Each structure stands twice: as structure tokens, then as C-alpha cells.
């Protein structure tokens with residue numbers, strides 16, 4: 387204390403970190419900032435154009451000793467941070483998959499930050515656990531999931547941060563269930579199945595769960611099945627593995643693969659999983675949202691055989707990141723794999739097994755009040771609006787696909803099932819690399835313009851461009867402008883190539 391000068395002391399006394407009136411004043415200013423950001427979002431380059439390390443050059447090397455005015459911070463936000471933001475919510479954002487925000491999702495996120503609870507067990511905030519159970523049942527009903535996934539029986543839903551965490555906890559539950567079932571099986575004999583289109587999250591989950599890398603089978607797909615996993619190839623691989631003394635235990639099917647939105651044949655795969663006593667996980671991280679529409683629900687046919695099902699409400703269902711919905715039929719298998727019960731967390735309701743303690747359904751202990759976001763989205767919008775929102779994007783993707791089909795220089799290279807269009811600029815006949823450089827250059831040209839942002843993939847060895855329609859503000863005019871830009875850049879590149 388003696389070392390502090392008077393000014394320091396004054397600052398410390400003045401600090402009121404959760405003063406209600408300051409929160410009100412600053413909160414309004416920050417909401418205004420965000421609202422203005424959305425108003426002007428189209429004026430920014432969609433893909434940030436900054437160079438690596440740009441921020442270090444313009445921010446101080448250490449934190450301030452004394453408080454700074456909010457206005458100064460917001461000013462820096464506008465002029466130093468925003469240039470380094472890639473605008474996922476821009477209507478001209480078509481890369482990867484969408485990651486929706488909405489007013490309802492934003493408000494839910496604010497409320498969650500407001501309460502700032504850490505709801506690892508029921509006791510730590512009963513409403514957080516109970517609201518999560520309820521909204522996950524609501525969403526399960528919107529998706530017409532089998533009753534076994536509802537909380538009324540042995541199953542139920544839980545909000546994970548990401549689809550990667552969802553597949554990891556499913557894999558851990560499956561691993562332990564299998565090892566419990568047959569004590570003679572060692573972890574080194576456990577085999578996991580997916581396809582070469584399965585998201586890399588499965589491979590990462592295997593690495594974390596101790597599955598030997600050589601026992602992670604990512605079976606080849608091809609254009610002959612539109613990049614869906616072939617049940618025959620799976621059956622043959624399982625038979626061979628079983629014959630050599632290995633233990634097939636986990637199958638991950640995808641509804642809407644990341645590269646091209648391929649849909650694995652759930653009914654056939656589910657039967658194979660059942661016959662082989664494997665855990666069957668369905669990853670519908672992106673396309674799950676579309677399945678709230680009756681006309682797309684058939685893509686989930688076969689989910690009845692799944693042990694776990696996952697979709698990301700934060701991708702395409704207007705729920706701000708993060709909100710990954712996972713349902714399991716047997717919640718006990720998660721608890722058996724993930725539960726710990728240290729003295730300092732013990733309490734009467736948990737001991738009496740009257741409640742869910744979600745800490746036992748996930749990797750971390752602490753958890754946020756994420757159900758508020760989903761609750762706000764469902765209540766402020768309603769399922770009919772959410773269905774129409776999805777339909778709107780699929781219509782825009784269809785429109786973009788038609789534009790492509792009308793220009794013989796371009797080719798659609800995989801069926802468009804939802805709102806992702808995979809295409810490429812056809813290579814001139816004498817192209818030494820089958821048009822790879824041409825398409826890479828096209829991607830670079832449109833992205834560096836800042837007008838739109840697309841991403842790419844490789845299918846059947848070919849470099850492919852992807853347009854994923856799904857940002858909340860995207861309208862037909864944005865699709866038209868994106869197409870015009872693609873055509874212009876293509877013309878330029880083809881002219882250069884011809885020289």
C-alpha cells in the first residue's frame with residue numbers, strides 16, 4: 387500500500403466492475419455499435435485483407451495501468467479490430483458453412499453473459515439445466531427425432547460447444563461401453579469407421595480417445611455414390627477386420643458432408659451398425675437444420691438406429707455460436723464414460739439421482755447458459771419462420787446453380803442437396819493440370835476483391851469451388867452480384883490463359 391501513489395489508490399477505489407448504471411450506459415453504446423456494424427456490414431471486405439501480425443504494430447505492447455474511456459476502446463475497435471475481422475455475417479459470405487447470428491441469438495448470448503453462471507450441475511443453476519432439457523426436447527420434436535432421444539426415457543439432449551466435442555463424447559461413451567461389454571478386448575483392437583468425406587473431427591476424436599490411428603477407417607467414396615459411404619464397402623471392411631481379430635465399435639455417418647453435402651445412407655448403415663453391435667453416430671452438423679422442414683426430413687430416415695445424433699444450431703439455425711445439439715438414446719453411457727464425483731461437488735439432489743448434472747455429459751466441468759440462445763430463437767421466431775428461413779436459402783442456392791448451368795464455361799460437380807453448390811471453371815483442352823491453377827486463381831481473384839468470400843475443396847482429385855448460401859442477410863441481389871463477379875474474373879483469367 388505504501389508503494390501506491392495517491393492516483394493509483396483513487397483508481398482502485400473507483401473500480402465498480404458490475405455497476406448496474408454503468409452497464410446500462412455502456413451496454414446501450416455497445417449494442418449501438420453492433421447495430422451500426424450490421425447496418426454497414428456490406429461496406430467491409432468480406433475476407434479480411436490484413437497481413438499476419440498487423441495488430442501487433444498498432445496496439446500497445448502492454449495493458450494500460452489506468453482505465454481508458456469506452457469511446458476510445460470503441461474507436462480502436464472500429465479502426466483497428468474491424469479491419470482484421472472476416473465478416474461471417476456479411477450477405478456476401480459464402481465460404482465453408484454459414485455460422486448464423488440473429489437478434490434472438492444475440493440477445494440470448496447477452497442474457498447468458500448477464501447471468502454468467504457456471505452450470506455444471508443442477509444445483510449450480512437449476513434453470514440452466516432444466517431449460518436445456520426442455521429446449522433440446524423442443525428441437526428434437528422439430529426434427530421429428532425418435533422418442534428415445536427425448537428426456538422422458540433413458541435418452542436426452544445436451545448442448546455441446548461444437549460438433550467435434552459431440553463426436554468425441556459419443557466416441558468415449560462407445561469406447562467404454564465396448565470395453566465394459568467384453569473385458570478381453572483391449573483398446574488397441576477397437577476400430578472406428580467413417581468415410582473419406584467424414585469431417586476431420588472424427589480423426590481428432592480418435593486421437594484423443596486413444597484409438598490407434600491405423601484403426602481409424604476412412605473408407606473411400608467416389609462420384610458413383612455422390613460421395614456417400616457405400617454400405618457394401620463398409621460391410622466388407624468390417625468382415626475383414628473381424629476376421630483378423632479386431633473389434634469394430636463405432637460408425638460415424640454424415641448427413642451433409644463438409645465438402646459437398648453428401649448424405650450417407652442411414653438405413654443401410656444403421657442396420658450394419660446394429661448387426662455388428664457398433665455405436666452409430668450421425669453427424670448432421672450443417673444439414674440437420676434443413677431437416678426441420680417436412681420436405682427435407684427424409685434425409686434423416688434411418689436415424690432410428692442411431693445411438694447419437696448431432697446438429698449445429700449455430701450453423702444454420704440462427705443461434706449465435708456456439709450451440710451444438712447432441713442427443714443420445716442412452717445417457718447413462720455418457721455418464722459412465724465422463725462422470726467424476728469429487729467431494730467438493732457433492733450435493734443432496736445429485737446424490738439422490740433426482741437431476742441431470744450436465745458436467746457428466748461433456749468434457750469440461752464448467753458450462754455456460756447456452757440454452758437461453760436456443761430458447762430465444764425458438765420463441766422469438768417460431769418453427770414456421772425457421773423453416774421458411776431455410777427454404778429461402780435453398781431457393782437462392784438453386785438460383786445460383788441455374789446461373790452456373792446457363793454458362794457452359796462452368797460445371798456443377800456434385801449434386802446440390804441443400805444450399806451448397808460445388809462447381810468449377812472448366813479447363814481449356816490443353817490445360818496441363820486439368821484446370822487446377824485456373825480454379826485456384828479464380829478463387830484468389832474473387833476473395834482478394836473483398837466483394838465475396840468463397841472456399842474450396844477437393845473432390846475426386848479435382849480442385850472445386852464452393853458457394854454455401856446461408857448468411858442471414860443474403861438476398862437474390864447478392865447472389866446475382868456474386869455470379870457477375872465470378873463471370874468477370876473467369877473471363878479475365880481465360881483471356882490471360884489464351885495469350
Ligand code: PLP
Pocket residue numbers: 483547548549550551585587640642643644669670671672698710
Ligand atoms: N461435421 C460436419 C459435417 C461439419 O461440416 C463440421 C464443420 O463444418 C463439423 C463436423 C465440425 O464442426 P465444429 O466446428 O462444430 O466442430
